[in-house]
Amino acid sequence: xxxxxxxxxxxxxxxxxxxxxxxxxxxxxxxxEVLKVGAVYVSPVSEIGWTKQHSxxxxxxxxxxxxxxxxxxxxxxxxxxxAERVFREMAxxxxxxxxxxxxSHGTPMQKVxxxxxxxxxxxxxxxxxxxxxxxxxxxxxxGTYLAGVAAGHVSxxxxxxxxxxxxxxxxxxxxxxLLLGAQSVNPDMTCSVIFLNSWFxxxxxxxxxxxxxxxxxxxxxSMTDTATGVQVxxxxxxxxxxxxxxxxxxxxxxxxxxxxxxxxxxxxxxxxSVATGTWKTSERWQGLxxxxxxxxxxxxxIPAAGKAEVKKAQAAIIAGSLHPFAGEVKDQxxxxxxxxxxTLSTSDIRGFNWFVKGxxxxxx
Amino acid sequence: MDLFIAIFTGTIIAATPLIFAALGxxxxxxxxxxxxxxxxxxxxxxxxxxxxxxxxxxxxxxxxSAAAAGALASLLFGVLALTFLTNQYAAGLSLxxxxxxxxxxxxxxxxxxxxxxxxxxxxPFLTEIPVIGPLFFNYDPLVYFSFIMFxxxxxxxxxxxxxxxxxxxxxxxxxxxAIGYPVIKIRYLAVMFGGAMAGLGGAYLSLAYTPLWVENMxxxxxxxxxxxxxxxxxxxxxxxxxxxxxxxxxxxxxxxxALGISLPSEVLSSxxxxxxxxxxVVISKNWQFLALNFPTxxxxxxxxxx
Numbered sequence: 001x002x003x004x005x006x007x008x009x010x011x012x013x014x015x016x017x018x019x020x021x022x023x024x025x026x027x028x029x030x031x032x033e034v035l036k037v038g039a040v041y042v043s044p045v046s047e048i049g050w051t052k053q054h055s056x057x058x059x060x061x062x063x064x065x066x067x068x069x070x071x072x073x074x075x076x077x078x079x080x081x082x083a084e085r086v087f088r089e090m091a092x093x094x095x096x097x098x099x100x101x102x103x104s105h106g107t108p109m110q111k112v113x114x115x116x117x118x119x120x121x122x123x124x125x126x127x128x129x130x131x132x133x134x135x136x137x138x139x140x141x142x143g144t145y146l147a148g149v150a151a152g153h154v155s156x157x158x159x160x161x162x163x164x165x166x167x168x169x170x171x172x173x174x175x176x177x178l179l180l181g182a183q184s185v186n187p188d189m190t191c192s193v194i195f196l197n198s199w200f201x202x203x204x205x206x207x208x209x210x211x212x213x214x215x216x217x218x219x220x221x222s223m224t225d226t227a228t229g230v231q232v233x234x235x236x237x238x239x240x241x242x243x244x245x246x247x248x249x250x251x252x253x254x255x256x257x258x259x260x261x262x263x264x265x266x267x268x269x270x271x272x273s274v275a276t277g278t279w280k281t282s283e284r285w286q287g288l289x290x291x292x293x294x295x296x297x298x299x300x301x302i303p304a305a306g307k308a309e310v311k312k313a314q315a316a317i318i319a320g321s322l323h324p325f326a327g328e329v330k331d332q333x334x335x336x337x338x339x340x341x342x343t344l345s346t347s348d349i350r351g352f353n354w355f356v357k358g359x360x361x362x363x364x
Numbered sequence: 365m366d367l368f369i370a371i372f373t374g375t376i377i378a379a380t381p382l383i384f385a386a387l388g389x390x391x392x393x394x395x396x397x398x399x400x401x402x403x404x405x406x407x408x409x410x411x412x413x414x415x416x417x418x419x420x421x422x423x424x425x426x427x428x429s430a431a432a433a434g435a436l437a438s439l440l441f442g443v444l445a446l447t448f449l450t451n452q453y454a455a456g457l458s459l460x461x462x463x464x465x466x467x468x469x470x471x472x473x474x475x476x477x478x479x480x481x482x483x484x485x486x487x488p489f490l491t492e493i494p495v496i497g498p499l500f501f502n503y504d505p506l507v508y509f510s511f512i513m514f515x516x517x518x519x520x521x522x523x524x525x526x527x528x529x530x531x532x533x534x535x536x537x538x539x540x541x542a543i544g545y546p547v548i549k550i551r552y553l554a555v556m557f558g559g560a561m562a563g564l565g566g567a568y569l570s571l572a573y574t575p576l577w578v579e580n581m582x583x584x585x586x587x588x589x590x591x592x593x594x595x596x597x598x599x600x601x602x603x604x605x606x607x608x609x610x611x612x613x614x615x616x617x618x619x620x621x622a623l624g625i626s627l628p629s630e631v632l633s634s635x636x637x638x639x640x641x642x643x644x645v646v647i648s649k650n651w652q653f654l655a656l657n658f659p660t661x662x663x664x665x666x667x668x669x670x
Contacts, residue, residue, distance in 0.1 A: 044468065044579055046475025076468075076579070161622065167629060192622040197633035201583040202574040203381075204614065207374055211618040214370030227476060228574045235481075249478050360624040 034070050035097065035275045037061060038090035040083065041075040042102035048245035049225045051075065053261045054101045054124070060264030061271045069271060077105075084108035091116040097274040099267070100124065109133055120279045122270050124263070125170070129283050136266050139287030140170065141177035141349065142317050143259020144221065145324035146288075146295055147241045148181020149313050150256045151219040152189055153306025154239055155182070160191040161212025163222040163229055165199050167363050169352040171223055176356045177324040178221055178241075183358060185309070192217055193361035202228045213238055219256065230255060239299075246296035257310075258296040265291055285346075289318045325349060330357040369498050371615050376507060378611035379604075381406070381565040381573065381582075383510045385589035386596075386603045387517050388561025393593060394521060395554035396534035396661035400456025401441050402562050403586025404463020409434040409563025410570035411467035414577040418474045423482055427506070427567050434563020435556040437463055442555045446548055449665040464580060471577045481575030482506060504572045506564070513561070518600040530554060534659030537666040547666060562586065595644035598657040602644065610640045 039058050041051045058071055072095065077083050083105050090098050091112055096119055100109045103125045113121045113133040126135035151160050160182055164171040179191040192215060194208040209220050209232035221241035222229025227250040233240035234252025242248070242258025266284065273279040286292040295314065298307050316322035327338035331354045338344045353363060385402050392399050413430035417423060440462065444455040482504045485491070490501040521527040530550060533540045537547045569585070570577050588610065596602035613636035621629050648654060 044472065044475055046578070047477045049476060052476075192624070194618055194621045195629040195633070197630055198583065200578075200580065202576075202578055202581050203378070203569065203583060203585065204618075206574045207378055207615055208618050208622075210370060210374055211615060211622050214367055214374075215619070215622050217622075226574070226578050227478075227576065231478075231575070361621060362624060362626050362628060 035065065035068060035271065036093075036095045037069055037071045037097045037099075037271055037274075038095035039071065039073045039099040040077050040086055040090070040101060040105060041073060042078050042104070043225070044075045045073075048227060048247060050244050050261075051101065053244055054099070054263060057263035057267035058099075061267050064268045065271055065275065068275065078102060080104055080108050084111060087112040087121075088115070091119045096120060097122065097271055097279075099270075100126070103127075120270065120274050120281075122266070124266075129281050131281055134270070134281045134283070136263075136284040136286070137170075138261055138292045139285060140174040140223075140259065140293065141324050142287040143293045143295065144174040144178040144223075144241075145181035145317070146310050146314055147221060147257055147259055148178040148183075149185055149310045150298060150302055150306060151178070151221075151239065151241065152182035152185025153303055153309065154256065154301075155186075155189065155219050157216045157218045158186055158189050159215070159217045160189065160219045160221065161209070161215075161217030162191055162193045163205060163208045163212070163220070163224060164193065164195050165224055166197060167195050167353075169350055171195075172352040172355070172363065173349055174223060175221075176352065176359065179356060179358050180324055180329070181313070184313075185306075190358045190360055193355070193359060195361075196224070200225065202226050205229055206232050209233060210236070242296065248296065248299075253299075253301075255299060256302065257298050260294045260296050262291055262294050285350075287317070288314060289320070331355065332357060332359060365495065367619075369495070371612065371619065372499055373502070374615040375608055375612040376503065377573065378614055379607035380507050380510050381568045381585055382589050382592060382607040382610065383514065383604060384565035384568060385562045385586060386592045386607060387510075387513055387600065388558035388565075389589060389593050390598060390600060390603060391517060391521070391530065391561075392554050392558035393598060393662055394534045394659055395530045395551050396537055396659050396664065396666070397445065397551050397555055398452045398456065398663035399438065399441055399445075399459070399555060399558055400453060400590065401438065401459025401463060402558075402589055403582055403584070404460035404467075405434045405437045405559050405562035406463075406566035406569070406582045406586045407467035407580070408437045408463045408470070409566030410581060411470040411566075411577055412563070413567035414474060414479055414570045415470055417479050417571060418477065423480070423571070426571060427482075427564065430567030430571075431560040431563045434566065435560040437466075438555050438559025438562070439552075441559075442552050445665070446551050446555070449667055452663045452665070460586070468579045471579060474577055476576055476578055479571075479575055479577075482572040506568050506572055509564075510568075514600060514604055521600070531659070534661055537661050541666075541668050547668060551666075562589075565589070591641075592644075595641060595648065597644075597648035597654055598659065602648070606640055606644050609643060610636050613639045 043051045045055045098121050100123045106126050109123050121133040123135050129135045162175045182189040196204050205228040209229045213236050219239040220233040223243045227247045230240040230247040230250045234254050239254050239256050240251050246258050248255040323343045325344040327342045328340040329338040409430035412433035413426045416426040416429045441455050441459045444450045445452045484502050484504050487501045491497045541547045592606045596606045617632040617635045
């Protein structure tokens with residue numbers, strides 16, 4: 001793979017463009033041809049985090065298709081106006097399958113996909129799919145629910161602290177599920193929430209974790225892209241829950257578990273189906289049963305009963321007999337949102353703008 | 365009481381990177397130079413600090429390297445703005461852009477990797493005193509160093525002849541030059557000092573505050589420091605006060621969110637900015653006081669007559 005800078009990419013794509021000058025781009029990739037795949041990352045590939053997990057998906061393509069595939073990746077593309085140029089470059093330099101990995105890539109991908117109808121586009125965290133633009137997203141809430149079950153078994157103060165970037169459904173939902181998981185063990189559990197109102201601010205994240213700990217929270221779950229929350233919790237000797245990657249190396253032995261993201265099945269399936277000409281657009285929303293959400297090894301200090309219960313809940317979610325948002329679910333104002341025996345609907349879960357009972361915090 | 369200690373110590377720590385960067389910029393601006401590159405120099409300092417520490421070298425060396433890297437980065441601005449007399453706003457902005465890029469390159473090998481952190485001092489006897497100990501005697505060495513620098517800079521600017529010369533150059537480089545002071549040389553020294561302080565502020569972020577390197581980890585702290593200098597009317601004590609005010613409001617709004625105060629988090633998050641600007645503007649609204657402290661030649665290029 002060429003884990004290239006933007007400059008290298010431009011050089012490379014110019015050369016590729018020249019080489020392709022006489023070839024027709026409209027040919028679908030043949031089975032014996034080398035498939036060109038592109039991926040655009042939102043941040044650099046570091047040791048852990050959101051982009052690292054996507055890079056593992058790209059690695060999985062290379063492992064599965066070997067020399068049948070040629071992969072180009074570009075990192076640190078966040079702004080839609082930059083992204084549009086990069087996606088267009090990738091599409092016009094012969095890539096037949098292109099991944100976008102940020103919500104902000106959505107609008108540019110829709111524009112570029114329209115111009116390149118024979119290129120397959122796959123958008124992570126996307127909300128709108130078209131003829132040649134598929135979307136995929138993870139059910140984070142299944143992971144936080146299980147982490148919540150573990151938290152319920154170790155918390156002495158019965159208070160969890162949650163740190164999120166912005167109060168959007170993809171973060172509010174997992175926070176709700178975290179508490180519901182904990183309440184399945186101890187109905188008196190509460191969860192205090194802090195929103196940083198920034199996608200990225202490690203300093204503020206540290207203060208948020210310190211604040212939650214000073215208010216008595218003894219399990220910290222930080223759904224941001226750095227290990228700061230886990231690190232602060234470790235320093236203060238309270239439990240932590242990692243997100244996206246296993247963060248146990250930062251937790252000072254207090255890393256309960258992490259709900260990690262494994263996109264390799266999505267990446268490999270897309271690459272294989274494009275290679276065989278069977279790719280079709282689709283909208284995927286996958287969790288534990290598809291292996292997109294995984295739990296990292298449970299901390300050995302969790303009581304045996306707790307570990308068993310997490311495993312049991314995990315098996316039940318995979319089997320479909322347990323749903324994190326199964327009724328009865330009440331909101332902060334004690335209103336019943338899902339009656340006993342029912343579950344919240346998909347649109348409720350994907351559009352969360354309210355907290356469940358026991359959450360401490362206010363949504364604007 | 366524990367909550368009070370948490371808020372108090374959190375404030376001191378959150379203010380430290382701002383104090384380093386803003387005090388450095390104060391000296392630069394007092395000499396009549398406006399360097400908008402603080403964010404870039406902080407990032408370079410933060411990345412170099414982690415780099416040295418990650419290579420297994422001792423912490424003091426990592427901190428000194430960060431300061432040296434900040435000073436080196438500031439030279440880029442110095443050459444552009446002082447030797448070639450380019451527009452200082454443009455030169456400073458380009459330093460921020462340059463520093464952001466360079467720090468990303470330096471940090472490529474150890475993004476989000478765990479490193480050894482600068483740990484709080486355990487001062488025998490003093491740290492163990494109840495309440496007083498955790499409030500005043502349980503910080504890492506850089507926090508104390510920021511106070512020492514505050515004292516030194518205040519003393520230097522207002523009590524020494526060299527400080528008077530710096531301030532005079534900031535008022536009227538022409539007169540200072542006519543008397544025979546090496547205006548450009550002194551401005552270079554001021555700019556490099558500002559760079560070293562910004563580098564220290566960055567190193568504080570990456571080695572003590574959140575001990576890891578993440579691209580763009582300053583998240584705007586350089587710009588906040590720059591605003592502090594202006595809103596504090598170029599007085600060191602007000603910079604210290606402003607940094608604490610900003611830090612305490614940040615922490616109070618987080619406490620408020622976690623307690624479930626019935627205000628949207630978006631409103632609470634904007635409080636530190638609003639409160640700091642309003643308070644500093646109100647206490648500095650005396651025109652005479654402002655005119656007295658504003659370096660008159662700020663951001664104006666100066667070419668010594670041949």
